[in-house]
Amino acid sequence: MKGYDIIGDIHGHADELKSLLSKLGYQHGGQFYSHPAGRRIVFLGDWIDRGPKIREVLKIVRGMLEGGEALAVLGNHEVNAMRFHSLGSDGNPLRPHTPKNVKQHQATLDQFPDVKEWTEWIHWFAGLPLSLDLGGLRAVHACWDDEAIRELNAIGRWEGKVLECYSRKGSREHETISQVINGPEAQLPEGFLNGTADGTMRSEIRVKWWRDLNGANCREAIFPDDPKIPEIPLGEVPRTGFSPDSPPTFFGHYALKEAAPARIAPNLACLDYGTGKGGFLCAYRWDGESIIDPGKFTTSKQSEEDV
Numbered sequence: 001m002k003g004y005d006i007i008g009d010i011h012g013h014a015d016e017l018k019s020l021l022s023k024l025g026y027q028h029g030g031q032f033y034s035h036p037a038g039r040r041i042v043f044l045g046d047w048i049d050r051g052p053k054i055r056e057v058l059k060i061v062r063g064m065l066e067g068g069e070a071l072a073v074l075g076n077h078e079v080n081a082m083r084f085h086s087l088g089s090d091g092n093p094l095r096p097h098t099p100k101n102v103k104q105h106q107a108t109l110d111q112f113p114d115v116k117e118w119t120e121w122i123h124w125f126a127g128l129p130l131s132l133d134l135g136g137l138r139a140v141h142a143c144w145d146d147e148a149i150r151e152l153n154a155i156g157r158w159e160g161k162v163l164e165c166y167s168r169k170g171s172r173e174h175e176t177i178s179q180v181i182n183g184p185e186a187q188l189p190e191g192f193l194n195g196t197a198d199g200t201m202r203s204e205i206r207v208k209w210w211r212d213l214n215g216a217n218c219r220e221a222i223f224p225d226d227p228k229i230p231e232i233p234l235g236e237v238p239r240t241g242f243s244p245d246s247p248p249t250f251f252g253h254y255a256l257k258e259a260a261p262a263r264i265a266p267n268l269a270c271l272d273y274g275t276g277k278g279g280f281l282c283a284y285r286w287d288g289e290s291i292i293d294p295g296k297f298t299t300s301k302q303s304e305e306d307v
């Protein structure tokens with residue numbers, strides 16, 4: 001079996017991506033990166049926004065996909081971009097151009113002043129999946145939920161009104177797609193707010209969707225861990241659907257702050273260590289094992305800090 005190297009959120013950090021690819025043994029053959037032993041990359045989405053070299057990241061990812069050297073799932077940032085640049089039946093953008101939404105997308109808007117070029121990238125996003133089940137290995141941007149993944153297959157890609165339906169909270173499309181690309185969230189009780197990494201205050205928390213959250217309090221449920229969150233009961237327990245006997249499952253999205261990568265469970269690892277937020281890019285080198293090996297993470301960090 002040929003191995004896969006799974007890479008977490010990149011957010012426009014092409015230099016870190018190139019350094020990670022070369023550490024993993026990939027070489028640029030003129031058109032795209034490939035591995036001499038036939039290994040392939042699985043990209044976990046969130047290639048755009050924030051960083052300085054978004055076009056270069058997209059070209060590397062797309063080149064490898066089109067060359068057959070990689071597979072990929074979309075992240076919430078790509079899906080948000082599709083909505084930002086699409087109009088609904090009422091003539092308004094599916095993702096409203098509020099100051100908060102513009103700010104989140106600003107680096108991409110600045111780096112792609114040519115609407116025609118950007119529209120072409122959006123069309124490319126629309127052809128990519130939201131989850132991958134390769135048998136011995138699964139990949140998703142934020143959350144693996146067996147039922148949501150089944151439902152995704154029934155909903156299909158973005159043909160017809162899927163993107164517009166997804167933009168309506170409460171719709172079947174929103175419940176399903178958001179579960180997979182944003183992950184489940186829980187409401188904090190009245191009066192509590194949660195300060196996120198980008199400085200906004202939210203009344204929701206992201207949760208540990210791989211465990212049974214019945215009976216858990218907010219401190220136990222929140223992911224990543226945050227000692228500032230009080231040990232108050234979870235209001236409504238968010239929907240989850242990760243089987244403990246799943247094959248190795250990899251996700252990104254959560255911008256972990258740990259200094260070194262680690263698995264969450266023998267069959268589960270998050271590969272987003274906050275590139276561009278003071279963190280680093282992270283990959284896992286998978287060779288068919290059913291137990292994630294803590295020694296097989298590779299990062300974009302310089303050698304003395306290597307794991």
Ligand SMILES: [Mn+2]
Nearest residue numbers: 046075076253
């Ligand atoms: Mn994300």
